[in-house]
Amino acid sequence: MAELVLEDVSKAYGPIEVLRHIDLHITTGELVVFVGPSGCGKSTLLRMIAGLERISGGTFEIDGVRMNDVPPAKRGIAMVFQSYALYPHMTVRDNMAFGMKIAKRPKAEIDEAVENAARMLQLEPYLNRLPKALSGGQRQRVAIGRAIVRDPKVFLFDEPLSNLDAALRVATRIEIAQLKERMAGSTMIYVTHDQVEAMTLATRIVVLNGGGIEQVGAPLDLYERPANTFVAQFIGSPAMNLFKGQTIACGEQTVVELETGGTVTLPIRSLEADKGMGVSLGVRPEDLTPSDDAGFITGEVEIVEGLGETTLLHLKNGAESGPTIAKLPGIHRIGRGQSLHLSAGPEKLHLFDPNGVSFLHRA
Amino acid sequence: MSDNIVGEKAGLMWAVQISVVALVILWLIPTVGLLVSSFRDRDQISASGWWSAPFPVEETFRARASGDPVQENGVFVIAGSVFADPENTARFPDGQGEVAAFGTRGIEPGAYPAGEVVEIDDGETLVVNSDGTFRFTSVEEPGGRGQRIYFEALTPPEFTLGNYRTVLTADNMDRAFINTLTVAIPSTVIPILIAAFAAYALAWMQFPGRGLLIAAVVGLLVVPLQLALVPLLNLHNQIGIGQSFLGIWLAHTGFGMPLAVYLLRNYMVGLPRDIIESAKVDGATDFEVFVKIVLPLSFPALASFAIFQFLWTWNDLLVAKVFLPSNSEAQVMTVKIADDLLGSRGGDWGILATAAFVSISVPLAVFFLLQRYLVRGLLAGSVK
Numbered sequence: 001m002a003e004l005v006l007e008d009v010s011k012a013y014g015p016i017e018v019l020r021h022i023d024l025h026i027t028t029g030e031l032v033v034f035v036g037p038s039g040c041g042k043s044t045l046l047r048m049i050a051g052l053e054r055i056s057g058g059t060f061e062i063d064g065v066r067m068n069d070v071p072p073a074k075r076g077i078a079m080v081f082q083s084y085a086l087y088p089h090m091t092v093r094d095n096m097a098f099g100m101k102i103a104k105r106p107k108a109e110i111d112e113a114v115e116n117a118a119r120m121l122q123l124e125p126y127l128n129r130l131p132k133a134l135s136g137g138q139r140q141r142v143a144i145g146r147a148i149v150r151d152p153k154v155f156l157f158d159e160p161l162s163n164l165d166a167a168l169r170v171a172t173r174i175e176i177a178q179l180k181e182r183m184a185g186s187t188m189i190y191v192t193h194d195q196v197e198a199m200t201l202a203t204r205i206v207v208l209n210g211g212g213i214e215q216v217g218a219p220l221d222l223y224e225r226p227a228n229t230f231v232a233q234f235i236g237s238p239a240m241n242l243f244k245g246q247t248i249a250c251g252e253q254t255v256v257e258l259e260t261g262g263t264v265t266l267p268i269r270s271l272e273a274d275k276g277m278g279v280s281l282g283v284r285p286e287d288l289t290p291s292d293d294a295g296f297i298t299g300e301v302e303i304v305e306g307l308g309e310t311t312l313l314h315l316k317n318g319a320e321s322g323p324t325i326a327k328l329p330g331i332h333r334i335g336r337g338q339s340l341h342l343s344a345g346p347e348k349l350h351l352f353d354p355n356g357v358s359f360l361h362r363a
Numbered sequence: 364m365s366d367n368i369v370g371e372k373a374g375l376m377w378a379v380q381i382s383v384v385a386l387v388i389l390w391l392i393p394t395v396g397l398l399v400s401s402f403r404d405r406d407q408i409s410a411s412g413w414w415s416a417p418f419p420v421e422e423t424f425r426a427r428a429s430g431d432p433v434q435e436n437g438v439f440v441i442a443g444s445v446f447a448d449p450e451n452t453a454r455f456p457d458g459q460g461e462v463a464a465f466g467t468r469g470i471e472p473g474a475y476p477a478g479e480v481v482e483i484d485d486g487e488t489l490v491v492n493s494d495g496t497f498r499f500t501s502v503e504e505p506g507g508r509g510q511r512i513y514f515e516a517l518t519p520p521e522f523t524l525g526n527y528r529t530v531l532t533a534d535n536m537d538r539a540f541i542n543t544l545t546v547a548i549p550s551t552v553i554p555i556l557i558a559a560f561a562a563y564a565l566a567w568m569q570f571p572g573r574g575l576l577i578a579a580v581v582g583l584l585v586v587p588l589q590l591a592l593v594p595l596l597n598l599h600n601q602i603g604i605g606q607s608f609l610g611i612w613l614a615h616t617g618f619g620m621p622l623a624v625y626l627l628r629n630y631m632v633g634l635p636r637d638i639i640e641s642a643k644v645d646g647a648t649d650f651e652v653f654v655k656i657v658l659p660l661s662f663p664a665l666a667s668f669a670i671f672q673f674l675w676t677w678n679d680l681l682v683a684k685v686f687l688p689s690n691s692e693a694q695v696m697t698v699k700i701a702d703d704l705l706g707s708r709g710g711d712w713g714i715l716a717t718a719a720f721v722s723i724s725v726p727l728a729v730f731f732l733l734q735r736y737l738v739r740g741l742l743a744g745s746v747k
Contacts, residue, residue: 052640073646085637089659098655099645150645 002028002062002076002153002187004049009058011044018044019211022058026204031180031188035198036208037234043158045208046191050079050156062153073102078147079156082163084139086131092118092142093127099150110149117145120182121175137168144179155188161197177201195235199223207231229356232282238312238325240350241288243281243297250275254351254359260317262296266349268359282350285312285327291343299324301338306331315340394723400716402522408712419517421463423472424451428489428499429509441499445491445514454518458495465491465514472513483510526717535691536718539699543677543722545608546687546695550615550676551669557616558623559665563653565624566631567639577628583621591617592685599686608693611686618682619672630664631657666736674726696722 004026011019019041026032034042047053049060051072060067067075078099087095093114094101100110118124121141131139140160147155160176161169177200180188192198198205199219207214207222207230214234215227226232226240233239248263249255250270256279257263264281288297299315302323311332314323326342334340351359399413410420426448432439445462446455464473467483475481477493486502491514499510530536564570565577595614596606604610634657642652658665676682680697687693694702700718704711 050640050644052643072640072644073648077644079641079644081637081641083635083637085635085641087638087642087656098642098647102646102651146641146645 003064004154004187004189005059005061005064006049007059007061009045009048009060010056011041011048011053012056017211019048022213024206024213024216026187026189028187029185030203031190031201033198033202033205034189034191034208035193035195035205035234036214038193040208041211042191042193042206042208046079046156046158046189049154049189050077051075076153077156078150078152078154079158080140080143080147080160082159084131084143084163086139086142086146088131091128091130092123092134092145095131095142096146096149099146113149113151114145117148120148120179121145136164137172140164140172141175144176148179148183153187155186157188157190159192160190161192161194173197173200195237199235205235207234209234225358225360226282226350227358227361229280229282229352232350232352232358236284236286238285238327240282240284241324242352243283243324245279245281247274247277247279256281256351258296260297262294264296264346264349266346266351268349268351270351270359274353278354280352280356282352283344283348285325286310287344287348288324288326288328288342289344290326290328291341293343294341296344297324297342299340299342301334301336301340304332304334304336313340315342397716397720397723400712401526401720402524403713404521404523404525405711405713407518407521408716416522417520419519421515422518423513423515424454425469425472426450426497426512426514427509428497428505428512432501432505438500438502439504441501441505441509443497444495445497445512446495446516455516460495460516460518462491462493462495463515463517465489465497465512467511467513469511469513473515477514526713527721529714530717530721534699534703535694536696536699536721538692539694539696540721542687542693543695543697544725546611546615546679546683547673547676549608549612550619551673553612554616554619554623554672555665555669558620558627558668559658559661560653561620561624562627562631562661563649563657565628566634567652567657568649580621580624580628584625586621588618588682592681596685606686606688606693608687611682614682614686615672615676615679619675623668623672626668627661627664630661634660662736666733670730670733673729677722677726 004024006022006024009019009022009024010017022045034045036042044053048055051067051070055068062075087098090098096114096117097110100113114127115124118127121144123138123141123145126134126138126142131142134142140163143160157176161172164172176190180186180201190197190201202219204216205219205222206216209230215222215231217225222231222235226235229242233242243258243260245256245258245264247254247270248257250272252267252269254266254268254270254274255263256266258281266281297315297317299317301313302316303312303314305312305314308331309329311328311330311334313326313328313332313334315326317324324342353359353362396413399416400408403413403416406422407416407420410422411418424445426445427450428441428443430441430443432441434440444458445451445465446458446460452458462477464476466472466474467481467489468474477491480488480490482488487505487510488500489497489510489512491497491512495516497512499505499512531540565573565580595617596610599605599610599613604613638656638660639652642656647655678697680701683695683698687695687698696718700715700722704715704718
């Protein structure tokens with residue numbers, strides 16, 4: 001059982017504030033993923049939870065106990081590092097047993113815990129090897145095993161897959177997902193910049209940007225109802241297309257006139273006061289389909305990226321925000337320079353106010 | 364083409380190899396010379412260089428044309444063999460040898476080739492044949508102790524353990540050897556023990572004034588130890604340590620500490636942060652991190668400093684002269700060689716070479732024993 005509560009947590013290095021106003025409530029059994037661009041403070045936040053960085057302001061509690069000044073060892077956490085951080089002079093067995101040996105637990109108990117973890121991670125044949133005699137994936141499994149042996153309240157993963165090659169990353173990601181299923185009662189926090197990892201592993205995703213939380217929610221929630229333009233463009237690949245426009249009618253439905261011409265009616269509620277507001281209209285590349293009539297975007301095909309399962313089209317349509325990208329399923333033999341009409345279902349459209357906040361999330 | 368691929372031989376590889384060979388030769392020549400000389404007879408050392416040790420040496424001997432003169436045709440004749448002369452029987456036990464040249468005066472021991480009949484003044488002649496037989500004739504009856512004969516003869520190469528016997532048993536040298544060990548071993552171990560703790564703290568523990576402490580250590584690196592000799596000895600005398608082994612241990616510890624802290628701290632700070640943080644998360648205290656993680660991983664740095672410090676304390680003369688009593692019971696080898704051997708046996712090259720070789724043999728052994736710990740790659744497999 002582990003419940004983590006962060007209240008108004010902040011972190012400053014001297015005058016430089018790297019994290020501010022972090023409020024987060026993590027309940028038992030969750031796998032929460034911190035995601036964000038590099039420099040957003042996600043690793044710092046994890047290290048503050050681990051106790052490796054001091055918390056400059058606010059409070060952090062595990063199971064109702066204030067943890068701000070508790071050393072890492074006493075917080076009941078285990079951490080898996082990006083670089084594995086195995087002890088190079090110890091065998092796999094000693095690496096995994098290290099924490100329990102430090103805690104002076106009886107030898108039989110240590111052996112049992114190590115054997116269990118090794119069985120779970122298929123590390124049994126390697127128990128007497130040194131880390132240098134293991135492959136990258138095996139080393140990462142040892143690092144995970146070392147965390148399991150400690151039987152912590154909270155598992156912390158700091159970009160555990162970023163040093164692995166693509167194939168191994170997929171395999172290890174699935175292993176972590178399976179591990180989470182088997183240890184349903186454990187709470188995990190996972191830091192990554194890879195949105196595929198975030199989407200597939202998380203029960204909830206925390207999107208961080210510039211030292212603050214942009215949105216917290218279930219993966220598909222973030223995909224379907226991003227709170228702002230940052231989350232909208234960060235989740236999903238390629239990023240969501242944004243078009244500038246102006247509201248010309250408000251109410252249960254909102255009518256937007258686009259800068260590039262044409263009007264779009266959205267089933268999104270807006271207030272009468274919003275009329276005439278400069279807004280951004282968002283549409284995901286995969287929601288765009290070619291249409292025979294004018295649709296709402298017309299553009300000239302600049303680049304065609306045929307991936308087989310999908311085809312990415314980069315269209316020039318005079319918008320300031322650069323080319324519009326459309327992701328069409330299957331193979332499309334479209335030549336460069338060809339003009340194309342694209343449309344999207346009105347229920348697939350997103351609307352953001354001038355501050356980038358989604359109309360769905362406005363207070 | 365594969366010219367610049369990492370791991371392939373680069374264009375200047377031959378230059379590197381030649382430099383290495385040159386350095387090795389440069390280092391080996393005096394060492395091998397010392398080793399060879401230490402096994403040679405002192406007369407052979409003065410007659411030829413160590414590189415001709417395996418070959419016969421032309422040495423100068425002297426004999427006397429002594430014995431009962433025989434009258435032949437009105438002249439007195441003394442005949443015999445120079446090798447049978449009591450002065451030379453030790454070197455030519457079977458009375459055989461080969462004379463290359465001979466002479467009648469000490470400053471020209473090889474003035475005439477063997478077999479030539481030489482007129483010495485006032486009607487005396489001398490001939491020494493190559494087999495060593497001589498014939499001395501004189502018009503008057505020879506008196507006194509007989510004519511001096513100098514000759515040069517080839518002597519077979521002679522190797523002996525006598526020098527070692529002399530050095531190791533005579534003159535308290537064995538005592539000096541033990542004394543040097545007594546100085547060098549604690550003077551190596553104590554600073555490493557203290558410096559390792561200090562280095563860990565300076566590398567991985569947060570406390571106010573850490574930066575200043577590191578700067579102070581770097582500053583102390585450049586303080587010449589001569590500066591501290593007299594005040595330190597004064598202090599030792601005042602607090603009752605005086606001139607003693609304890610005193611020299613403390614002195615060497617103090618003088619070695621800045622370098623030790625500096626070297627070890629720089630090595631430890633380069634250890635991956637993740638490993639240390641991982642150990643902290645695993646519940647290890649700073650002391651446990653130090654003992655179980657940092658110390659084993661710092662072995663290469665510890666070994667290299669141990670070699671440095673041992674060599675320096677082993678070879679040290681100055682600190683030993685100042686901090687140890689001057690009686691022969693407490694003399695270390697360097698003092699012994701410098702004071703006793705160079706003074707009383709300055710001309711005895713065999714003894715000097717042997718003493719020198721004995722004193723470098725231990726550092727050599729230490730180096731070859733520890734050099735296998737100076738390996739890189741100790742961190743393999745830990746990160747990345």
